[in-house]
Amino acid sequence: LILCVFGLLQPYIESETVQGNELIFIVDTSATMLAGSPSRFDQQKIKMSELVDQAGGKPVTIIKTGQTPEIAVREERDQQTLLKNIEQLDISYEEARMDQTILFAESLVKDESTVIHIFTDALAREALAAKTDQSFVVHANEDNLVNASIRQFGLSQSDNGLRAIVQVVNESEETMKGTVSLSAGDVSKEAELELPAGEE
Numbered sequence: 001l002i003l004c005v006f007g008l009l010q011p012y013i014e015s016e017t018v019q020g021n022e023l024i025f026i027v028d029t030s031a032t033m034l035a036g037s038p039s040r041f042d043q044q045k046i047k048m049s050e051l052v053d054q055a056g057g058k059p060v061t062i063i064k065t066g067q068t069p070e071i072a073v074r075e076e077r078d079q080q081t082l083l084k085n086i087e088q089l090d091i092s093y094e095e096a097r098m099d100q101t102i103l104f105a106e107s108l109v110k111d112e113s114t115v116i117h118i119f120t121d122a123l124a125r126e127a128l129a130a131k132t133d134q135s136f137v138v139h140a141n142e143d144n145l146v147n148a149s150i151r152q153f154g155l156s157q158s159d160n161g162l163r164a165i166v167q168v169v170n171e172s173e174e175t176m177k178g179t180v181s182l183s184a185g186d187v188s189k190e191a192e193l194e195l196p197a198g199e200e
Helices: 003-007 039-054 079-090 098-107
Strands: 022-027 060-064 072-078 115-117 134-140 148-160 162-170 175-185 185-195
Touching: 022 039, 022 098, 039 060, 039 115, 072 079, 072 148, 072 175, 098 115, 134 162, 148 175, 162 175, 162 185
Parallel strands: 022 060, 022 115, 115 134
Antiparallel strands: 060 072, 148 162, 175 185
């Protein structure tokens, strides 16, 4: 009788689980993720590992950003394999191309129960504004992004020797000053820069 009453009470143990029957991780591997100490990239890897622990065997796909999105692991259920792949993630120093990567991730979605987690340092609201058919969770830095970076660097041979072209972009919301220094052997060049917010 006591067992029947206990059963009617429908006891349960509350546990922390991740929403969604399948998870897709989009991982920003651009150089801006190295900012901070510990770096934003290392913080996000810890967060990814925690989600894998809570996934309880749900399939997880990990996609790295870059010029072309790259799948690190596809629909993996084994926790140790996933944790190993997360640990092996590294910075690619390529532009994130987040819009392109999100579209690629959406092409892998099988049904509406899939949740896409985006691990980055900053993401504009417009990137997800029109996406109402899919569940997204953004893991981004809550602080304003303060970063200037080299987007492109190139060398070309000319009659007068080598010429270098450096494209620097200010990704923060305030004007930034800095010095670009190039050196090779006995030759060195410096340029003082002052970039308004969002300028290159």
